[in-house]
Amino acid sequence: MTVKPILLMLRTDSSGDIEVRAADPDVPQVSVLDFGVTRGDGVFESIGVVGGRPQALEPHLERLAKSAAMLDLPEPPLDVWRSAVFQSIELAGPDDAGEELLVKLIYTRGIEGGDDTATGWVHLFSSGPYDHEREGGISVVTLDRGYRSDVATTSPWLLQGAKTLSYAVNKAALREAGRRGADDVIFVSTDGIVLEGPNSTVIALIDGVYVTTPSSLGVLEGTTQAAFFADAEGRGAATEYRSITVDELRAASALWLASSGRQIAPVVTLDGVAVAQDPAFTSAAVGRLLAR
Ligand SMILES: Cc1ncc(COP(=O)(O)O)c(C=O)c1O
Known part of the structure; x- marks a missing residue:
């Protein structure tokens, strides 16, 4: 340092x-x-x-x-x-x-x-170094966040979608991932919708489209995911903000968690099941995100 x-x-x-x-x-x-x-x-x-x-x-x-x-x-x-x-x-x-x-x-x-x-x-x-996660990827478990996907609308006092200092729950979820032998978490709603990580945004490649959860479902508007989408669109790829079911997450062609600092880390296993990898793509995308 x-x-x-x-x-x-x-x-x-x-x-x-x-x-x-x-x-x-x-x-x-x-x-x-x-x-x-x-x-x-x-x-x-x-x-x-x-x-x-x-x-x-x-x-x-x-x-x-x-x-x-x-x-x-x-x-x-x-x-x-x-x-x-x-x-x-x-x-x-x-x-x-x-x-x-x-x-x-x-x-x-x-x-x-x-x-x-x-x-x-x-x-x-x-900060960092992040090479291990960017190159080697991360194992991820899905965890129930305990809220429906519409709480941002029905119960704004729960502050879903605000980046508050109250991260004890996010830290507890990461410790639970550790107990399950994983590195990170994807929160899902009680009605089976993919939300976000404790400190990251989910990006899923589904049918050739990069998809992420809209902030209307009570997730943070990810700045790194936005930069990833802008880069992908600039290269002719399709992107979409829409709700993603857990079944779709499990069937995705590729998954990444995006956050400031780490940029993107590929998910190598989801709940213990291997996820397909494209290391050359991820490495080039990380390079472009770092150079922006
Ligand atoms: C809950 C949560 N979602 C998403 C993100 C990703 O946001 P960003 O890419 O702007 O760092 C973070 C990052 O801190 C986060 O804490």
């Missing part, structure tokens, strides 16, 4: 102006009374940084604002967050080793009993 981690704290003053201050990531910076810490009450984004460029910065900022709105948080000033992202990359200095980085944007409801100002920070650090 050659790139030193960078932390920028975003503090709102009494007039509503936001000060961006470089801070030591090795020293505690957040109050024990912060709602983000005590309740997971906040939102976040993880943005890949490759060759000094933040990937899909605008879609990530838009998703941060959308998640914040779903939680009734104050609207995050995106110009301040955007410039803090660039400032963190600048402060990290030149990346001679060509490392892949992640920059995390965290935005919480602030301090319990405080003055109702949100807490924010931007944290840049080295």
